Amino acid sequence: MQHYERVEKVRLLVVDDDPPIADLVATVARYEGWEAVTAYTGEDALRRAAEFHPDIVVLDLMLPGVDGFGVLDRLRAFGTMVPVVFLTARDGVADRVAGLTRGGDDYLVKPFAVEELMARLRTVLRRCAGPAFQRSVLRVGDLTMDEDTREVRRGARLLSLTPTEYEVLRYLMRKSPTVLTKAQILDHVWEYGFGGRSNVVELVVSRLRRKLDETDEGGSPLIHTVRGFGYVLRQAAE
Amino acid sequence: MQHYERVEKVRLLVVDDDPPIADLVATVARYEGWEAVTAYTGEDALRRAAEFHPDIVVLDLMLPGVDGFGVLDRLRAFGTMVPVVFLTARDGVADRVAGLTRGGDDYLVKPFAVEELMARLRTVLRRCAGPAFQRSVLRVGDLTMDEDTREVRRGARLLSLTPTEYEVLRYLMRKSPTVLTKAQILDHVWEYGFGGRSNVVELVVSRLRRKLDETDEGGSPLIHTVRGFGYVLRQAAE
DNA sequence: AGTCCGGCGACAGCTTCCCGACAGCTCCCC
DNA sequence: GGGGAGCTGTCGGGAAGCTGTCGCCGGACT
Numbered sequence: 021m022q023h024y025e026r027v028e029k030v031r032l033l034v035v036d037d038d039p040p041i042a043d044l045v046a047t048v049a050r051y052e053g054w055e056a057v058t059a060y061t062g063e064d065a066l067r068r069a070a071e072f073h074p075d076i077v078v079l080d081l082m083l084p085g086v087d088g089f090g091v092l093d094r095l096r097a098f099g100t101m102v103p104v105v106f107l108t109a110r111d112g113v114a115d116r117v118a119g120l121t122r123g124g125d126d127y128l129v130k131p132f133a134v135e136e137l138m139a140r141l142r143t144v145l146r147r148c149a150g151p152a153f154q155r156s157v158l159r160v161g162d163l164t165m166d167e168d169t170r171e172v173r174r175g176a177r178l179l180s181l182t183p184t185e186y187e188v189l190r191y192l193m194r195k196s197p198t199v200l201t202k203a204q205i206l207d208h209v210w211e212y213g214f215g216g217r218s219n220v221v222e223l224v225v226s227r228l229r230r231k232l233d234e235t236d237e238g239g240s241p242l243i244h245t246v247r248g249f250g251y252v253l254r255q256a257a258e
Numbered sequence: 259m260q261h262y263e264r265v266e267k268v269r270l271l272v273v274d275d276d277p278p279i280a281d282l283v284a285t286v287a288r289y290e291g292w293e294a295v296t297a298y299t300g301e302d303a304l305r306r307a308a309e310f311h312p313d314i315v316v317l318d319l320m321l322p323g324v325d326g327f328g329v330l331d332r333l334r335a336f337g338t339m340v341p342v343v344f345l346t347a348r349d350g351v352a353d354r355v356a357g358l359t360r361g362g363d364d365y366l367v368k369p370f371a372v373e374e375l376m377a378r379l380r381t382v383l384r385r386c387a388g389p390a391f392q393r394s395v396l397r398v399g400d401l402t403m404d405e406d407t408r409e410v411r412r413g414a415r416l417l418s419l420t421p422t423e424y425e426v427l428r429y430l431m432r433k434s435p436t437v438l439t440k441a442q443i444l445d446h447v448w449e450y451g452f453g454g455r456s457n458v459v460e461l462v463v464s465r466l467r468r469k470l471d472e473t474d475e476g477g478s479p480l481i482h483t484v485r486g487f488g489y490v491l492r493q494a495a496e
Numbered sequence: 497a498g499t500c501c502g503g504c505g506a507c508a509g510c511t512t513c514c515c516g517a518c519a520g521c522t523c524c525c526c
Numbered sequence: 527g528g529g530g531a532g533c534t535g536t537c538g539g540g541a542a543g544c545t546g547t548c549g550c551c552g553g554a555c556t
Binding site: 039043046047050056197198199246247248252254 | 331334335341363406
Binding site: 185 | 532533534535536537542543544
């Protein structure tokens with residue numbers, strides 16, 4: 021189920037001047053079994069980094085006082101090579117390029133979906149950890165998902181998924197064989213702040229099912245409905 | 259809150275401006291062997307949190323004065339990363355809650371069933387405890403219930419239960435081998451304020467029995483009637 | 497033997513889920 | 527910058543499954 025086995029917990033520092041966002045990320049990370057610490061200002065971020073020694077940093081670019089780049093520069097000035105993932109506002113296209121050229125390892129545009137952030141963090145960690153990047157391939161039954169190439173296969177058949185379908189499926193695969201509620205799926209895969217209290221999840225699942233199972237001779241369905249509760253991805257439950 | 263096999267009692271803070279509700283939750287928690295403290299206002303909640311250091315918080319969002327969100331913000335501002343389970347009214351705020359629950363914190367809509375609340379609290383605690391992958395499996399005789407996959411088995415045979423049946427069975431299993439009255443079952447599994455002064459419990463038990471025992475050659479029945487009192491779940495009755 | 501309590505078949509109303517159809521949007525290509 | 531293609535979410539009808547009520551029956555206790 022996990023992509024890389026480290027015995028110690030990943031240590032994450034989250035820097036965002038918007039406490040709810042920072043806490044959101046920290047909470048998610050904790051539920052993944054990581055250790056997470058938050059900072060709401062650039063100064064605080066540097067202090068925390070010094071004492072906490074994070075393995076990875078999530079860094080908002082728009083901070084009051086010392087801004088994101090400043091924080092990064094000073095981190096580097098200390099000789100810390102800790103990987104950094106930037107958060108930026110929607111329209112700051114300039115920020116993106118600048119961010120990457122100035123030593124960030126990845127970036128994400130706000131508002132983001134928590135699963136996507138976690139996925140990127142795992143990718144960055146994976147890249148930094150091993151010399152040759154070990155592929156991360158999720159597998160449930162005869163279904164495989166290669167997170168590097170984004171190839172998804174049912175047996176040998178290559179599936180073509182839309183971005184949303186891909187994300188939902190990844191979440192289902194990562195949590196398999198746990199049953200997930202629609203609310204959980206919505207909360208993890210859609211951007212925070214998404215209003216739609218609708219049946220989007222049902223719909224995407226429906227579309228996913230069709231693609232997963234559209235085989236000529238029936239492979240048994242992989243996505244199961246748990247009525248009154250949610251969905252699971254797993255192989256035939258006898 | 260570090261390890262799940264904690265010797266110390268779980269410390270729970272319940273915040274609800276409706277004293278009967280808060281006390282109800284606190285009482286049930288104490289009955290489970292937890293330490294529970296109640297607060298009826300936001301200010302009080304912050305005070306109690308500061309001195310009591312809870313492991314988990316149940317927080318009603320509609321509070322007079324400082325509301326639920328305010329309480330949460332200030333808790334977080336202190337650096338407390340204590341997990342929170344929110345309570346909200348049926349309509350209205352539910353949307354805004356969504357944003358807060360993404361992390362893995364959870365929420366419940368009023369009126370809720372006490373057992374469901376306790377189940378979610380246990381889940382959240384379990385997930386915080388560490389590498390988030392430890393399963394919670396209940397077992398009574400040859401009957402097992404996996405709370406993550408929601409799989410229930412009698413021996414090897416997989417049972418398919420409706421949500422209500424599942425909840426009743428879980429309660430019976432958790433309390434086994436204690437005898438429970440119909441009133442207890444009703445009070446714990448159905449929403450507080452449920453009107454039906456009827457024989458629902460009998461009915462669900464009846465349906466459960468059929469599913470549990472429908473084996474070809476008789477596995478001995480697991481649910482036993484204690485006439486004039488209630489029901490027990492246990493292996494051999496004498 | 498009478499009375500009471502629990503078991504359970506049958507049914508009706510309701511909730512939940514699935515999915516076809518469609519419209520707004522974005523992104524890309526010309 | 528106009529047109530097209532694909533993606534995403536809304537609406538709503540229809541089907542399936544779940545829940546609780548009624549009421550009779552049978553067994554248990556007095």
